[in-house]
Amino acid sequence: VSLAEEVATALVGTQRRAPAAVGPAGEEPAARLLGHAAMLTVAARAGWSPGTAEPIAPAPQEASQVVGARAGRRLAEILRGERIRMLPEWLVAADRRGRLVPPPLLPELLERGRSDRSLRPLIAGPAGRRGMWLAMQNPDWAYLVIDAADVWETGPRSARLTHLQRLRSTHPGAAGETLAATWQTETAQDRAAFLGVLEDGLSLADEPFLDAALDDRAKDVRQLAADLLARLPSSAYGRRMAERARACVRLLTCGGGPALFVEPPAACDAGMRRDGIPPSQGVGSLRASWLRELIARAPLTTWTEEPRTTPEQVAGYPLDDDYAAGVHTGWARAAVRQGDVAWARALLDHGGLSRRVLPVEMCGDLLSVFPERDRARRAAALLGDLPDDQDRLTVLARIPAPWSHELGETVLALLASAIREPAPGATGQRRWIVSQLCRLAADRLSTDVVARLEAVAGDDASWPLAELAATLRFRHEMLEELS
Amino acid sequence: VIERWHREQVLALAPDPASQKAAASVAKAAKWSGGGCDERAVWGECAGSGRSRYQACVDLSEPAFRCTCPSRKFPCKHALGLLILWSDGGQVAPESTEAPDWVQEWLTRRDTRARAEPAKGPAAGSRDPKTAARREDRVASGIAELDRWLCDQVGQGLAQAEHAPYQLWDEAARRLVDAQVTGVASRMKGLAAIPRQGAGWPRRLLEEYALLHLLARAYQRLAELPVPLRETVRARVGFSVRQEEVLAGPGIEDHWYVLGAIDEEGDGLRTRRVWLRGQKTGRPALVLSFGAPGRPLDASLVPGTFVLAELAYYPGAQALRAIVASRSTSGGSTHERPAHCTVAEMLGEYATALAADPWLDRWPVVLGDVRLARGWYLVDQAGDAVPLDTDSPWRLVAASGGRPLTVAGEWTPAGLRPLSAWTDENGVIVL
Numbered sequence: 025v026s027l028a029e030e031v032a033t034a035l036v037g038t039q040r041r042a043p044a045a046v047g048p049a050g051e052e053p054a055a056r057l058l059g060h061a062a063m064l065t066v067a068a069r070a071g072w073s074p075g076t077a078e079p080i081a082p083a084p085q086e087a088s089q090v091v092g093a094r095a096g097r098r099l100a101e102i103l104r105g106e107r108i109r110m111l112p113e114w115l116v117a118a119d120r121r122g123r124l125v126p127p128p129l130l131p132e133l134l135e136r137g138r139s140d141r142s143l144r145p146l147i148a149g150p151a152g153r154r155g156m157w158l159a160m161q162n163p164d165w166a167y168l169v170i171d172a173a174d175v176w177e178t179g180p181r182s183a184r185l186t187h188l189q190r191l192r193s194t195h196p197g198a199a200g201e202t203l204a205a206t207w208q209t210e211t212a213q214d215r216a217a218f219l220g221v222l223e224d225g226l227s228l229a230d231e232p233f234l235d236a237a238l239d240d241r242a243k244d245v246r247q248l249a250a251d252l253l254a255r256l257p258s259s260a261y262g263r264r265m266a267e268r269a270r271a272c273v274r275l276l277t278c279g280g281g282p283a284l285f286v287e288p289p290a291a292c293d294a295g296m297r298r299d300g301i302p303p304s305q306g307v308g309s310l311r312a313s314w315l316r317e318l319i320a321r322a323p324l325t326t327w328t329e330e331p332r333t334t335p336e337q338v339a340g341y342p343l344d345d346d347y348a349a350g351v352h353t354g355w356a357r358a359a360v361r362q363g364d365v366a367w368a369r370a371l372l373d374h375g376g377l378s379r380r381v382l383p384v385e386m387c388g389d390l391l392s393v394f395p396e397r398d399r400a401r402r403a404a405a406l407l408g409d410l411p412d413d414q415d416r417l418t419v420l421a422r423i424p425a426p427w428s429h430e431l432g433e434t435v436l437a438l439l440a441s442a443i444r445e446p447a448p449g450a451t452g453q454r455r456w457i458v459s460q461l462c463r464l465a466a467d468r469l470s471t472d473v474v475a476r477l478e479a480v481a482g483d484d485a486s487w488p489l490a491e492l493a494a495t496l497r498f499r500h501e502m503l504e505e506l507s
Numbered sequence: 508v509i510e511r512w513h514r515e516q517v518l519a520l521a522p523d524p525a526s527q528k529a530a531a532s533v534a535k536a537a538k539w540s541g542g543g544c545d546e547r548a549v550w551g552e553c554a555g556s557g558r559s560r561y562q563a564c565v566d567l568s569e570p571a572f573r574c575t576c577p578s579r580k581f582p583c584k585h586a587l588g589l590l591i592l593w594s595d596g597g598q599v600a601p602e603s604t605e606a607p608d609w610v611q612e613w614l615t616r617r618d619t620r621a622r623a624e625p626a627k628g629p630a631a632g633s634r635d636p637k638t639a640a641r642r643e644d645r646v647a648s649g650i651a652e653l654d655r656w657l658c659d660q661v662g663q664g665l666a667q668a669e670h671a672p673y674q675l676w677d678e679a680a681r682r683l684v685d686a687q688v689t690g691v692a693s694r695m696k697g698l699a700a701i702p703r704q705g706a707g708w709p710r711r712l713l714e715e716y717a718l719l720h721l722l723a724r725a726y727q728r729l730a731e732l733p734v735p736l737r738e739t740v741r742a743r744v745g746f747s748v749r750q751e752e753v754l755a756g757p758g759i760e761d762h763w764y765v766l767g768a769i770d771e772e773g774d775g776l777r778t779r780r781v782w783l784r785g786q787k788t789g790r791p792a793l794v795l796s797f798g799a800p801g802r803p804l805d806a807s808l809v810p811g812t813f814v815l816a817e818l819a820y821y822p823g824a825q826a827l828r829a830i831v832a833s834r835s836t837s838g839g840s841t842h843e844r845p846a847h848c849t850v851a852e853m854l855g856e857y858a859t860a861l862a863a864d865p866w867l868d869r870w871p872v873v874l875g876d877v878r879l880a881r882g883w884y885l886v887d888q889a890g891d892a893v894p895l896d897t898d899s900p901w902r903l904v905a906a907s908g909g910r911p912l913t914v915a916g917e918w919t920p921a922g923l924r925p926l927s928a929w930t931d932e933n934g935v936i937v938l
Contacts, residue, residue: 058661058716128902128905
C-alpha cells in the first residue's frame, strides 16, 4: 500500500473508509493508518533519490579585475542603504578605473537599477560580463541586455534617451543620423528630449539638422534648436545674428575716444522670431530684451574683427547707461555659450565696467568657462570681492565640481568664519548660510581638503558641518580604495 | 591582545534592521570620548543631541549592555555603535587596564547579582523528585490525549482541515503546553499553515500527523526502547537535559565550520539555530539559543567562519544538538574551503541519521562542486540533482557564475535551504 493511497483514505476519514494497512490486532483503523503512514514517510525520506537537471551555461571569463576587498565592503554598505546617494559616484569611479563589482553584490545592484532608471547607464560597465550573464537569467534585469538597435525602435523614452546619449558620446555623427531617421514620427515631447542630446559633442555637422528644426511644429523644439545653433558661431545662424547685432551696436569715435552707440531693434520681425528671439519676455522694455538676446546669440568675433580689437578693449568702451547692463549680459551669455575664455576673462576683469553692471549670477556662470585650475583661482578672487555671503552663495551655486586649490581654501575659510563669528542678531541667517554652503560643498568640495575640513569642523560637531565632513571623508576613502 | 568581534557579529545583536542603521550612524569616532576596553568590557561616552552625553558599556562575556540614554530599544544604538567602533579596531576604545569607576561599579553589581541568582533558578526546582514525577504523569496524559486527537483527525477525514480555522491546531497546542509536552506544542501550532500551502498539502499534513503518532507511541513504550533512542524521544517530547549534565559528557574538539544561522520567532520566544560541521571529524552539530523578542540572541558563532572549539552533545540516538563547552579563537580564515561531500553521500548520511532518529527533518550539509540548474537545483559532478528551497537564489547564481561551487545548508524534505557558499573567486559568501 503506497503513501498516496493512505493519503486518499485519510482525506475521506477512516470512519468512512477502512484503511488498507494491516496492523496489530485490536488497534483502531485510524491508528493503523497513522502507524503505516509514519513508516512510509520515514522510508521515503531515507530513500529519497536524486533527480537530474541541466546546469546553466557558465558566464564568460572577465577581461577586467574585481575591485579590492575594502572597496567591495563599502559597496555592500552603500547598497544596504548607508549613503545610498554615493552609489552613482562609486559606479562612475569604478568604471573609470575599469574595475568590476564583486559578483555576490550584483543581484542587489541590479535590483537598484530596476527601480532607479538613472542608475542603469552607470551599471553596465562595472557589472561586467558576469552582470550581463546574470541579467540574462532574470527577466527583471533585462534592461541591462536589451539589444541596442531594438531599444531605439521599440524601447520606452528613457531607454531610448540613454541609448542616444551613449551613441552621441562615442559616435556623434551616428547619433545625428539615428535621430534624423525617426524624427518625423516622434512626438513633440520626444523631439525636444532627443534634440537636447546633441548638446554633447555639438559641431557644424549638426547645423543642417538644427536649422531645419527651427521650423518645427513645436515651440520647445524650435527654441532648443535656436539655443544650440547659438553655440555654433561660424554657422549661417551666427552670421545672421552678427548682422542684426551690428546694426544695433556701432563703434563710433568722437572727442573722448571710441564709444559704443546703441540703438535696440525697433521690432521683433519674423526672421528674428524664427531664430529664437522671444517676441516678449521678462520685465523691462521689449526692445532692450531683444537687444540682449541678439547679442547673446551673435558670435563674439562680431565685436573684435572690424576694426581689429580685443575683448578687454570692447568691454571697456563707454556706452549709454540705459543699455550697459543689457549689452554686457548679452556678451556674458555669449561667452558661456561659445565657451570663450578670452571674453570671460575680460568681463570678469576686476574693476571693469562689466563687473559693475553684470548681475552676480552672470559672473558665476562665466566662471564655468575656465579650465579647472584657472577657474579655482578666478572664483576665489571673485568671492573675495563680493560684499556679502548671499552673493557668495549665488556664485558658488554656479561653479561646477571639483572645488579644489584656491577655491577649496576659500570655501574652507568661509565656513570657518561663518561658524566662528556668529554676527550679533543674525544667528538664524548665519545658520542658513552655513547649511546652504555645506549642502553645495557636499557634492563639489574636493576631497583633498578633507583633513583640513575636519580640523575646521573640529569641536563644532553641529549637524551640517559634521555631516559635510563625514560625507567628504566617506568619498575620500571610497576613492582611495578604488584607486 | 584582546580578540575583537567581526562587524557582522555586532550587527547580529541589533533587535531590528532600523537599529543596525542607527548604530552605524552613531559609530563615528568624532562622537566618542573616554573610551576603552579590556578583556571583559568595552566602554565609552557618546555625545548625544544637545549637551547630553551618554555612558555606554558592554560586558562582552554575555554580552550584556548598559547605557544612560533613555532609549527603549535594547541594546540601544549607542551600545551597538560603540561595539562597531571597537570591532573596527579604531582608537575610540583603546586597550586599557583601568576601567572608569562607573564601568567598574556596573560590572561589580552584575557579578553580585550573578552570584545571587543560581539559587532560585527554575532548573533548581525541577530536581525535586516529586515535581519530576508529577510532570511525567502530566506528559503521559498529554501524550495520550495527543494520540487520541490525531486518530480523531484521521477518523473524521483530513478534508475538513482545508477550511478549518487556526484554532483547531492552536487549541491542540494549548493543551500540549498545559500538559508540559512543550516539544510538540510549537510544532502543532505550525501545522495550521500546511493546508494553506496549496497542492500536496494532504500528504504533508498526513506525514506530520503520522510522525507525531509515532512519537506518541514511542513515548508510551519508552521502557522498551534502547537508552539512546529513549533520550531522543524524551527530548522531542520536551524534556530538557540540564547544561551541566551535557557538559559533563565527553567533548568533541574540532575546527568547526559555521554553515549558517536561522532565526525563528513565535509564542513570545526567539530561537536561533546555528548549524556546524567539524572539518576533521565531519560531525554535524546544532547549537540552539533562545531569547525574548527584541532581545539579542547569541551571536558568538558567526556564519561563514571557522571556530576552534570543543562541543558537548546532548544525549540521543543521533548526536546533533550541542553546546560550546570551550573555544580558543573565534573567526578563522574565510578563504578555507569547508569539508564537503557529494549528493549521494549526503543522502546516505541522512538516511543513516533517520534510522537513528526518524523525526529528524533538518540536517546540515555541505555539498562540494555543485552547479546550479534552473528551477532551481544543485547538480553535483556525478549528475545527481537536489532541489533548492529558497525564494532568492540570485546571490548564489551571481557568485557561481555558472561554475561549480560549494554550498552549505539545511536539508529538509522540501529541499536544500542554502545558508552559505564558497567559491575560489569570492571565498565564503553568507546568504
